[in-house]
Amino acid sequence: MQPGVLLLLMSYMGVPLLAxxxxxxxxxxxxxxxxxxxxxxxxxxxxxxxHIALRLSExxxxxxxxxxLRRLKTDLRRxxxxxxxxTRPFTGLVALHLLALRASCQDLQEKRQAxxxxxxxxxxxxxxxxxxxVPLTNYYQYSLGVLALCVNDIRIDHSVLSGLVPHDHHHHHHHxxxxxxxxxxxLKCVQxxxxxxxxxxxxxxxxxxxxxxAVNKLMEKIQRWWKSNGEVGNIYSxxxxxxxxxxxxxxxxxxxxxxxxxxxSKQGAFQNxxxxxxxxxxxxRKTYLDIGQMDCRSKSDELRWVDLEPQxxxxxxQSGFVYVSVKGKNLVTTYTTRVPLLNQMSLLDVLQAAKxxxxxxxxxxxxxxxxxFLTSVNHVPGQDDTKTYWxxxxxxxxxxxxxxxxxFPKPGEHILLQLSSF
Numbered sequence: 001m002q003p004g005v006l007l008l009l010m011s012y013m014g015v016p017l018l019a020x021x022x023x024x025x026x027x028x029x030x031x032x033x034x035x036x037x038x039x040x041x042x043x044x045x046x047x048x049x050x051h052i053a054l055r056l057s058e059x060x061x062x063x064x065x066x067x068x069l070r071r072l073k074t075d076l077r078r079x080x081x082x083x084x085x086x087t088r089p090f091t092g093l094v095a096l097h098l099l100a101l102r103a104s105c106q107d108l109q110e111k112r113q114a115x116x117x118x119x120x121x122x123x124x125x126x127x128x129x130x131x132x133x134v135p136l137t138n139y140y141q142y143s144l145g146v147l148a149l150c151v152n153d154i155r156i157d158h159s160v161l162s163g164l165v166p167h168d169h170h171h172h173h174h175h176x177x178x179x180x181x182x183x184x185x186x187l188k189c190v191q192x193x194x195x196x197x198x199x200x201x202x203x204x205x206x207x208x209x210x211x212x213x214a215v216n217k218l219m220e221k222i223q224r225w226w227k228s229n230g231e232v233g234n235i236y237s238x239x240x241x242x243x244x245x246x247x248x249x250x251x252x253x254x255x256x257x258x259x260x261x262x263x264x265s266k267q268g269a270f271q272n273x274x275x276x277x278x279x280x281x282x283x284x285r286k287t288y289l290d291i292g293q294m295d296c297r298s299k300s301d302e303l304r305w306v307d308l309e310p311q312x313x314x315x316x317x318q319s320g321f322v323y324v325s326v327k328g329k330n331l332v333t334t335y336t337t338r339v340p341l342l343n344q345m346s347l348l349d350v351l352q353a354a355k356x357x358x359x360x361x362x363x364x365x366x367x368x369x370x371x372x373f374l375t376s377v378n379h380v381p382g383q384d385d386t387k388t389y390w391x392x393x394x395x396x397x398x399x400x401x402x403x404x405x406x407x408f409p410k411p412g413e414h415i416l417l418q419l420s421s422f
Contacts, residue, residue, distance in 0.1 A: 026262055030283045031303075033265060034059050037280060039305040040273040046071040047369050048093075048100035053277040055103035055294065056286040059303040069104050072097060080113055091121045092141030093369075095148035099288060102152050105296035115154060118145050122156070126163040135163070137384075140179040143186040150189035151292040153196045161190060161207065165214045177225060177233030180218045181244035185288055187211040188247045192289075219248055226253060230260035234401045235269055239278040243287040258282060272406050274370045318342055320411025322350050326361075326377055327418045329388065335361060335378060341411055347392070348372060348404040350415070363417075371405040377417050391420040 034057050037050060041064060044050075051068055054060070076097045083090050094114050101111050108115075121136075122145045128136040135142045143164055149156050164183055175183065191211040193202040201208065222241055225232045230253070232241040238257055245254045261270075261279055270276045281287060318340050326335040339354050351374075354361050362379065365372040374390045375381055382389035392400040392407070393416040400407050409415060 026283075029262060029266060030280075031059055033270070033276060033280060033283065034303060035305050037273060037276050038064060038303055040276070041068045042305075044273050045367070046075050047273060047277065048072055048096040049277040049369060050273050051100040052096070052103050052288070052291065053280040055100075056281045056284060056290060057303075058284055058300070060299045060301055061303040061305070062299060062301045064305075065104070069100070072100055073110070076101075076114060080117055083117060089121055089124065089136050089141075091118065091125060091137050091145045094118050094121070095141070095145040096369075098148040098152055099291055102148075103291045103294060105294060111152065115149070115152065118149060119154070119157075121145065122149070122160045126160045129163045138179070139164075139175060140182050143179070143183040146186040147182070147189055147288060150186065150193055151288065153193070153292070155202060156190065158207065161211075165210045175218070175221075176237065177222065178237040178240045180222055181237075181240040184215050184218050184222075184244040185240075185247055187215050188244075189289055189292070191215070215248065219244065219250075223253075230257035232257075235261060235264050236275050236278075236401055239275075239282050242282040246282065246285065246287050247289055254282065254285075272371060272403070322409045322411075323414045324350065324354055324361075325414065325416050327416060328380070329419045329421070331418075337361060341409060345408065346405050347400075347407045347409055347415065350409055351404065365404070371403045374404055374417070377419075380419060382419065387422050388419055389422055391418045392416075393418055 034054075037053060038061055040050060041054075046068065051065070051072055054065055054068070076094070079090055079093060079097070082088075083094075094117055098111060098114050098118065101114075122142070125135040125137065125142045125145070128134065146156055146160065146164060164187060188211075190203060191208045194200060195202050203211075222232055222244060231238045238261060242254050242257045242261075245251075245257070262283060264270070265276075265279065270279050281290075320341050321338045322341045322345075324335075324337050324339060325333055327333050337354050337358055339350050339357070341350070345353075348365075351363050355363060360378075362377075363374060364376040364381075366375045367373075374392070377390055392404065394400055394409075395414055
C-alpha cells in the first residue's frame with residue numbers, strides 16, 4: 001500500500017485508530033493505577049466510590065472486593081442508623097453505597113432499607129427546592145440520588161425529577177462542572193430506562209424529552225467550559241465531565257481529556273483514593289450508567305496489589321516558613337502566624353503545628369470521602385444553613401483544589417483561610 005493511501009486511510013479512521021494506539025501504550029499505566037486503588041482498600045477507610053471504580057475496572061481481585069463489600073455493608077447499616085436518629089441528610093453517601101451494592105449485583109433485600117431512605121430524602125430535597133430554591137443538600141447529591149435509584153431500576157416520582165428538569169433552567173447556570181456532569185448522568189439514565197423484564201420505556205415520551213432537552217443545555221455549557229488541554233473546571237472535576245461526554249457520545253473530547261488526566265496521574269496528581277476512584281472508570285471507558293448493566297458473572301481475578309519498597313525515614317529538617325492568615329466574610333484579617341515548614345509537611349500538618357504553638361489559633365475538621373475537611377477556624381464554623389465554608393487560598397488569589405491532607409505548601413508560601421459563601 002502506498003504511504004499516501006495509508007495516511008488517507010488513517011485520517012478516515014480518525015479517533016478510533018488513535019484510541020486503539022493509546023490503549024496499547026497506556027494499558028500498563030492504567031493497570032498500575034488500578035493496583036494503587038486496590039491497595040488503598042487496606043490503608044484507608046472504606047469508601048463506596050472506591051468499590052464502584054474497582055467493580056467497573058477490567059482487572060479484578062475478587063477476594064479483596066468481596067472483603068471490601070462486607071465493610072461497606074457494615075458502614076451503610078451504621079449510616080442508616082445515624083440517619084434515623086438525627087436530622088442531617090446523607091443523600092449522597094447513601095446513593096454511593098447503593099451504586100456500590102448494585103455494582104456487586106446485591107439483591108433487593110440487601111438494598112431495601114437504603115432505597116426507602118433515599119426515596120424519602122429525595123422527596124425532602126425536592127420540597128426544599130420548592131420553598132427555598134435550593135435542595136436540602138446540593139444539586140450534586142440530589143442528582144447522585146436520582147442516578148442511584150435509576151441504576152437500581154427504581155421508578156422515580158415525577159415531582160422529584162422535576163427538581164432537576166424545571167420549566168426554566170436558570171438554576172443550571174450556577175452548577176459547577178462536576179455537578180453539571182452528575183445531573184447529565186442522572187437524566188441520561190432516566191431517559192434510557194426501561195421497565196425490568198419488558199421492552200418498554202419506564203418514563204413517558206414527554207418526560208424523556210424534557211430530560212434530553214436539559215441534558216443538551218448542560219452539555220452545551222460543558223462544551224463552552226472545555227479547555228484546550230482537555231480539562232473542564234480543574235483536573236479533579238474533569239473525570240466526571242468525561243463520564244458525561246461518554247454518556248452523550250462525545251468520544252473525541254473524552255479521549256483528549258483521558259490522555260491529559262493520565263499524564264497528570266503519572267505526575268502524582270491522583271494519590272487521593274476518592275480522586276483516583278473517579279478517574280479510573282473513564283480510563284477504562286466506563287461511566288456510572290454501566291453499573292446498571294453489570295451481571296457479575298464473568299470477571300477476571302488477576303489484579304494484585306504490590307507492596308511498596310520500604311523507604312528510609314527522611315530527616316524532618318526545616319526548609320523555611322509558611323505564613324497562615326484567617327479572614328472572615330468581611331475580608332478583614334483576624335489572625336496571622338508563621339509556621340516552620342519541615343520536609344513533607346501537608347497543610348494539615350501546618351495547621352496542627354500552628355495550633356500547638358499558639359493557643360489563639362484553633363481549627364476543626366470532619367472526615368469525608370475526600371479526607372479531612374476544614375469545618376471551623378477559631379470557633380467560627382462553616383454552615384450549610386448559611387451557605388458558608390472555609391476556602392483555602394494560596395497567595396493572593398489562587399484557590400487550592402486539593403484538601404488540607406493532600407496539599408503540601410512550599411517554603412515562603414502564604415496560605416489564607418477565608419470564610420466564603422457558596
